Amino acid sequence: MKVIGVTNRNFDKDYVFDLLRGAARFTGSDLLSALAETVAEFPQAPLDNAFNHKQVASKQWARDMLAIHTSANFDHIWVMGGWIGILPAMLFDDARFNIKAVSSFDIDPSVAPVAERLNRELSGEAKFSAKTADMYALEYTGPDAPDLVINTSCEHIEDLPRWLSLLPKGCRVLLQSNNYTSEPTHVNCVESVDELAQQAHLGEMSYAGAFKLPRYTRFMLIGRV
Ligand SMILES: C[S@@+](CC[C@H](N)C(=O)[O-])C[C@H]1O[C@@H](n2cnc3c(N)ncnc32)[C@H](O)[C@@H]1O
Structure with missing residues:
Protein backbone atom coordinates (compact mmCIF):
# COMPACT_ATOMS: atom_id res chain seq x y z
CA MET A 1 0.00 0.00 0.00
CA LYS A 2 1.36 3.41 -1.02
CA VAL A 3 2.26 5.76 1.82
CA ILE A 4 -0.33 8.53 1.90
CA GLY A 5 0.92 12.06 2.19
CA VAL A 6 3.56 11.39 4.80
CA THR A 7 6.80 9.46 4.43
CA ASN A 8 9.30 7.99 6.89
CA ARG A 9 6.75 7.57 9.63
CA ASN A 10 8.47 6.02 12.60
CA PHE A 11 6.22 5.08 15.46
CA ASP A 12 5.26 1.99 17.34
CA LYS A 13 2.00 0.82 15.79
CA ASP A 14 1.16 -1.33 18.83
CA TYR A 15 1.67 1.63 21.16
CA VAL A 16 -0.79 3.78 19.16
CA PHE A 17 -3.28 0.92 18.77
CA ASP A 18 -3.21 0.07 22.49
CA LEU A 19 -3.57 3.71 23.51
CA LEU A 20 -6.47 4.36 21.12
CA ARG A 21 -8.18 1.12 22.10
CA GLY A 22 -7.84 2.05 25.77
CA ALA A 23 -9.21 5.55 25.09
CA ALA A 24 -12.10 3.97 23.14
CA ARG A 25 -12.90 1.66 26.04
CA PHE A 26 -12.65 4.46 28.60
CA THR A 27 -14.88 6.86 26.67
CA GLY A 28 -17.17 4.26 25.09
CA SER A 29 -16.45 5.88 21.72
CA ASP A 30 -17.10 3.77 18.61
CA LEU A 31 -15.18 6.36 16.62
CA LEU A 32 -12.00 5.93 18.70
CA SER A 33 -12.42 2.18 18.43
CA ALA A 34 -12.66 2.46 14.63
CA LEU A 35 -9.56 4.68 14.62
CA ALA A 36 -7.65 2.05 16.62
CA GLU A 37 -8.63 -0.69 14.14
CA THR A 38 -7.71 1.54 11.19
CA VAL A 39 -4.27 2.35 12.65
CA ALA A 40 -3.65 -1.36 13.09
CA GLU A 41 -4.60 -2.13 9.47
CA PHE A 42 -3.07 0.96 7.81
CA PRO A 43 -0.12 2.04 9.96
CA GLN A 44 1.21 4.32 7.20
CA ALA A 45 -2.04 6.26 6.80
CA PRO A 46 -1.83 9.84 8.19
CA LEU A 47 -4.53 9.37 10.81
CA ASP A 48 -2.58 11.59 13.21
CA ASN A 49 -2.68 14.41 10.68
CA ALA A 50 -6.30 13.91 9.64
CA PHE A 51 -7.46 13.55 13.26
CA ASN A 52 -5.25 16.20 14.86
C1 LIG B 1 -5.40 16.97 2.73
S1 LIG B 1 -6.94 16.48 2.26
C2 LIG B 1 -8.17 17.28 3.22
C3 LIG B 1 -7.90 18.66 3.75
C4 LIG B 1 -9.09 19.36 4.31
N1 LIG B 1 -8.73 20.55 4.99
C5 LIG B 1 -9.93 18.46 5.19
O1 LIG B 1 -9.49 17.99 6.22
O2 LIG B 1 -11.06 18.19 4.83
C6 LIG B 1 -7.24 17.16 0.66
C7 LIG B 1 -7.67 16.07 -0.24
O3 LIG B 1 -8.17 16.62 -1.47
C8 LIG B 1 -7.89 15.69 -2.48
N2 LIG B 1 -8.07 16.33 -3.78
C9 LIG B 1 -7.34 17.34 -4.32
N3 LIG B 1 -7.81 17.65 -5.55
C10 LIG B 1 -8.87 16.82 -5.79
C11 LIG B 1 -9.76 16.65 -6.89
N4 LIG B 1 -9.67 17.41 -7.99
N5 LIG B 1 -10.75 15.74 -6.79
C12 LIG B 1 -10.84 14.95 -5.68
N6 LIG B 1 -10.01 15.06 -4.61
C13 LIG B 1 -9.03 15.99 -4.67
C14 LIG B 1 -6.48 15.23 -2.18
O4 LIG B 1 -6.15 14.00 -2.79
C15 LIG B 1 -6.51 15.14 -0.65
O5 LIG B 1 -6.78 13.83 -0.18
Whole structure:
Protein backbone atom coordinates (compact mmCIF):
# COMPACT_ATOMS: atom_id res chain seq x y z
CA MET A 1 0.00 0.00 0.00
CA LYS A 2 1.36 3.41 -1.02
CA VAL A 3 2.26 5.76 1.82
CA ILE A 4 -0.33 8.53 1.90
CA GLY A 5 0.92 12.06 2.19
CA VAL A 6 3.56 11.39 4.80
CA THR A 7 6.80 9.46 4.43
CA ASN A 8 9.30 7.99 6.89
CA ARG A 9 6.75 7.57 9.63
CA ASN A 10 8.47 6.02 12.60
CA PHE A 11 6.22 5.08 15.46
CA ASP A 12 5.26 1.99 17.34
CA LYS A 13 2.00 0.82 15.79
CA ASP A 14 1.16 -1.33 18.83
CA TYR A 15 1.67 1.63 21.16
CA VAL A 16 -0.79 3.78 19.16
CA PHE A 17 -3.28 0.92 18.77
CA ASP A 18 -3.21 0.07 22.49
CA LEU A 19 -3.57 3.71 23.51
CA LEU A 20 -6.47 4.36 21.12
CA ARG A 21 -8.18 1.12 22.10
CA GLY A 22 -7.84 2.05 25.77
CA ALA A 23 -9.21 5.55 25.09
CA ALA A 24 -12.10 3.97 23.14
CA ARG A 25 -12.90 1.66 26.04
CA PHE A 26 -12.65 4.46 28.60
CA THR A 27 -14.88 6.86 26.67
CA GLY A 28 -17.17 4.26 25.09
CA SER A 29 -16.45 5.88 21.72
CA ASP A 30 -17.10 3.77 18.61
CA LEU A 31 -15.18 6.36 16.62
CA LEU A 32 -12.00 5.93 18.70
CA SER A 33 -12.42 2.18 18.43
CA ALA A 34 -12.66 2.46 14.63
CA LEU A 35 -9.56 4.68 14.62
CA ALA A 36 -7.65 2.05 16.62
CA GLU A 37 -8.63 -0.69 14.14
CA THR A 38 -7.71 1.54 11.19
CA VAL A 39 -4.27 2.35 12.65
CA ALA A 40 -3.65 -1.36 13.09
CA GLU A 41 -4.60 -2.13 9.47
CA PHE A 42 -3.07 0.96 7.81
CA PRO A 43 -0.12 2.04 9.96
CA GLN A 44 1.21 4.32 7.20
CA ALA A 45 -2.04 6.26 6.80
CA PRO A 46 -1.83 9.84 8.19
CA LEU A 47 -4.53 9.37 10.81
CA ASP A 48 -2.58 11.59 13.21
CA ASN A 49 -2.68 14.41 10.68
CA ALA A 50 -6.30 13.91 9.64
CA PHE A 51 -7.46 13.55 13.26
CA ASN A 52 -5.25 16.20 14.86
CA HIS A 53 -6.92 18.68 17.19
CA LYS A 54 -7.24 21.39 14.53
CA GLN A 55 -8.80 19.03 11.99
CA VAL A 56 -11.18 17.68 14.63
CA ALA A 57 -12.13 21.20 15.77
CA SER A 58 -12.77 22.28 12.17
CA LYS A 59 -15.00 19.29 11.56
CA GLN A 60 -16.85 19.75 14.88
CA TRP A 61 -17.51 23.31 13.74
CA ALA A 62 -18.85 22.01 10.40
CA ARG A 63 -21.03 19.48 12.21
CA ASP A 64 -22.41 22.04 14.68
CA MET A 65 -23.25 24.61 12.02
CA LEU A 66 -24.85 21.94 9.82
CA ALA A 67 -26.99 20.79 12.76
CA ILE A 68 -28.09 24.38 13.44
CA HIS A 69 -28.58 25.64 9.88
CA THR A 70 -30.12 22.58 8.18
CA SER A 71 -32.69 19.92 9.05
CA ALA A 72 -29.78 17.49 9.72
CA ASN A 73 -31.65 14.85 7.68
CA PHE A 74 -29.90 13.81 4.49
CA ASP A 75 -30.50 11.03 1.97
CA HIS A 76 -27.10 11.12 0.34
CA ILE A 77 -24.14 13.30 1.29
CA TRP A 78 -21.20 13.52 -1.11
CA VAL A 79 -17.85 14.57 0.37
CA MET A 80 -15.26 15.99 -2.05
CA GLY A 81 -11.53 15.51 -1.39
CA GLY A 82 -12.72 13.29 1.43
CA TRP A 83 -9.23 11.98 2.24
CA ILE A 84 -9.40 9.17 4.84
CA GLY A 85 -13.03 9.73 5.82
CA ILE A 86 -12.82 11.53 9.16
CA LEU A 87 -15.78 13.86 8.54
CA PRO A 88 -18.24 11.07 7.57
CA ALA A 89 -17.09 9.12 10.65
CA MET A 90 -17.82 12.16 12.82
CA LEU A 91 -21.24 12.64 11.18
CA PHE A 92 -22.21 8.98 11.64
CA ASP A 93 -21.08 9.27 15.26
CA ASP A 94 -23.37 12.25 15.93
CA ALA A 95 -26.94 11.48 17.09
CA ARG A 96 -28.18 14.87 15.86
CA PHE A 97 -27.96 13.60 12.27
CA ASN A 98 -30.14 11.23 10.32
CA ILE A 99 -28.10 10.25 7.26
CA LYS A 100 -29.02 7.47 4.84
CA ALA A 101 -25.72 7.34 2.92
CA VAL A 102 -22.39 9.10 2.46
CA SER A 103 -20.11 8.80 -0.57
CA SER A 104 -16.58 10.15 -0.30
CA PHE A 105 -14.56 11.05 -3.42
CA ASP A 106 -10.84 11.64 -3.60
CA ILE A 107 -8.41 11.80 -6.51
CA ASP A 108 -5.76 9.89 -4.53
CA PRO A 109 -6.39 6.14 -5.01
CA SER A 110 -4.57 5.20 -1.82
CA VAL A 111 -7.10 6.80 0.55
CA ALA A 112 -10.34 4.93 -0.30
CA PRO A 113 -9.46 1.66 1.54
CA VAL A 114 -8.54 3.63 4.67
CA ALA A 115 -11.75 5.68 4.57
CA GLU A 116 -13.82 2.51 4.07
CA ARG A 117 -12.10 0.76 6.98
CA LEU A 118 -12.63 3.72 9.28
CA ASN A 119 -16.32 3.99 8.44
CA ARG A 120 -17.14 0.27 8.11
CA GLU A 121 -18.78 -0.32 11.51
CA LEU A 122 -19.71 3.31 12.18
CA SER A 123 -21.98 3.66 9.15
CA GLY A 124 -23.59 0.21 9.38
CA GLU A 125 -25.31 -1.60 6.51
CA ALA A 126 -22.93 -0.29 3.87
CA LYS A 127 -24.09 3.31 4.16
CA PHE A 128 -20.59 4.55 3.34
CA SER A 129 -18.49 4.21 0.22
CA ALA A 130 -15.21 5.80 -0.82
CA LYS A 131 -14.43 6.21 -4.50
CA THR A 132 -11.40 7.37 -6.43
CA ALA A 133 -12.46 10.26 -8.63
CA ASP A 134 -11.59 13.78 -9.69
CA MET A 135 -14.34 16.07 -8.37
CA TYR A 136 -14.22 18.01 -11.67
CA ALA A 137 -15.15 14.82 -13.56
CA LEU A 138 -18.20 13.75 -11.54
CA GLU A 139 -21.83 13.83 -12.68
CA TYR A 140 -23.78 15.56 -9.89
CA THR A 141 -27.28 14.74 -11.18
CA GLY A 142 -29.21 11.48 -11.65
CA PRO A 143 -30.87 8.92 -9.36
CA ASP A 144 -27.97 8.89 -6.90
CA ALA A 145 -27.62 12.68 -6.77
CA PRO A 146 -26.55 14.22 -3.45
CA ASP A 147 -28.80 16.41 -1.31
CA LEU A 148 -25.68 17.85 0.34
CA VAL A 149 -22.21 18.29 -1.16
CA ILE A 150 -19.41 18.92 1.34
CA ASN A 151 -16.03 20.24 0.28
CA THR A 152 -13.69 21.03 3.16
CA SER A 153 -10.77 20.84 0.71
CA CYS A 154 -11.49 24.03 -1.26
CA GLU A 155 -7.93 25.25 -0.62
CA HIS A 156 -6.73 22.17 -2.56
CA ILE A 157 -8.53 22.88 -5.83
CA GLU A 158 -7.44 25.52 -8.32
CA ASP A 159 -10.79 26.67 -9.64
CA LEU A 160 -13.58 26.71 -7.06
CA PRO A 161 -16.08 28.59 -9.31
CA ARG A 162 -15.59 26.05 -12.13
CA TRP A 163 -16.16 23.11 -9.77
CA LEU A 164 -19.28 24.76 -8.27
CA SER A 165 -20.63 25.38 -11.79
CA LEU A 166 -20.89 21.57 -12.20
CA LEU A 167 -23.45 21.32 -9.38
CA PRO A 168 -27.17 21.61 -10.20
CA LYS A 169 -28.83 24.89 -9.25
CA GLY A 170 -30.24 24.73 -5.72
CA CYS A 171 -27.85 22.00 -4.56
CA ARG A 172 -27.00 22.42 -0.88
CA VAL A 173 -23.30 22.82 -0.10
CA LEU A 174 -20.92 23.16 2.83
CA LEU A 175 -17.57 24.67 1.85
CA GLN A 176 -14.44 25.18 3.92
CA SER A 177 -11.18 26.86 2.94
CA ASN A 178 -8.34 28.52 4.87
CA ASN A 179 -5.46 31.01 4.79
CA TYR A 180 -2.73 28.42 5.49
CA THR A 181 -0.56 29.45 2.52
CA SER A 182 2.68 27.80 3.67
CA GLU A 183 1.34 24.30 2.89
CA PRO A 184 2.47 23.52 -0.70
CA THR A 185 -0.68 21.54 -1.60
CA HIS A 186 -2.85 24.56 -0.72
CA VAL A 187 -3.13 26.06 -4.19
CA ASN A 188 -6.18 28.24 -3.56
CA CYS A 189 -6.16 29.78 -0.08
CA VAL A 190 -8.40 32.72 0.76
CA GLU A 191 -7.73 35.53 3.23
CA SER A 192 -11.28 35.99 4.51
CA VAL A 193 -14.75 34.50 4.50
CA ASP A 194 -15.78 37.36 2.19
CA GLU A 195 -13.18 36.24 -0.36
CA LEU A 196 -14.52 32.67 -0.14
CA ALA A 197 -18.09 33.99 -0.57
CA GLN A 198 -17.01 35.98 -3.63
CA GLN A 199 -15.45 32.87 -5.20
CA ALA A 200 -18.43 30.64 -4.34
CA HIS A 201 -21.09 33.14 -5.38
CA LEU A 202 -23.85 31.05 -3.75
CA GLY A 203 -27.51 31.58 -4.68
CA GLU A 204 -28.55 31.23 -1.04
CA MET A 205 -26.42 31.58 2.09
CA SER A 206 -27.45 30.03 5.43
CA TYR A 207 -24.16 30.50 7.26
CA ALA A 208 -20.82 32.24 6.75
CA GLY A 209 -18.12 32.27 9.39
CA ALA A 210 -14.47 32.15 10.38
CA PHE A 211 -12.77 29.92 12.93
CA LYS A 212 -9.36 30.96 14.29
CA LEU A 213 -6.92 28.12 14.89
CA PRO A 214 -3.36 28.36 16.28
CA ARG A 215 -1.59 28.86 12.91
CA TYR A 216 -4.35 29.72 10.47
CA THR A 217 -8.01 30.63 10.15
CA ARG A 218 -10.57 28.39 8.52
CA PHE A 219 -13.56 29.84 6.68
CA MET A 220 -16.91 28.17 6.03
CA LEU A 221 -20.06 28.71 4.01
CA ILE A 222 -23.29 26.73 4.13
CA GLY A 223 -25.90 27.43 1.49
CA ARG A 224 -27.12 26.52 -1.96
CA VAL A 225 -25.50 27.08 -5.36
C1 LIG B 1 -5.40 16.97 2.73
S1 LIG B 1 -6.94 16.48 2.26
C2 LIG B 1 -8.17 17.28 3.22
C3 LIG B 1 -7.90 18.66 3.75
C4 LIG B 1 -9.09 19.36 4.31
N1 LIG B 1 -8.73 20.55 4.99
C5 LIG B 1 -9.93 18.46 5.19
O1 LIG B 1 -9.49 17.99 6.22
O2 LIG B 1 -11.06 18.19 4.83
C6 LIG B 1 -7.24 17.16 0.66
C7 LIG B 1 -7.67 16.07 -0.24
O3 LIG B 1 -8.17 16.62 -1.47
C8 LIG B 1 -7.89 15.69 -2.48
N2 LIG B 1 -8.07 16.33 -3.78
C9 LIG B 1 -7.34 17.34 -4.32
N3 LIG B 1 -7.81 17.65 -5.55
C10 LIG B 1 -8.87 16.82 -5.79
C11 LIG B 1 -9.76 16.65 -6.89
N4 LIG B 1 -9.67 17.41 -7.99
N5 LIG B 1 -10.75 15.74 -6.79
C12 LIG B 1 -10.84 14.95 -5.68
N6 LIG B 1 -10.01 15.06 -4.61
C13 LIG B 1 -9.03 15.99 -4.67
C14 LIG B 1 -6.48 15.23 -2.18
O4 LIG B 1 -6.15 14.00 -2.79
C15 LIG B 1 -6.51 15.14 -0.65
O5 LIG B 1 -6.78 13.83 -0.18
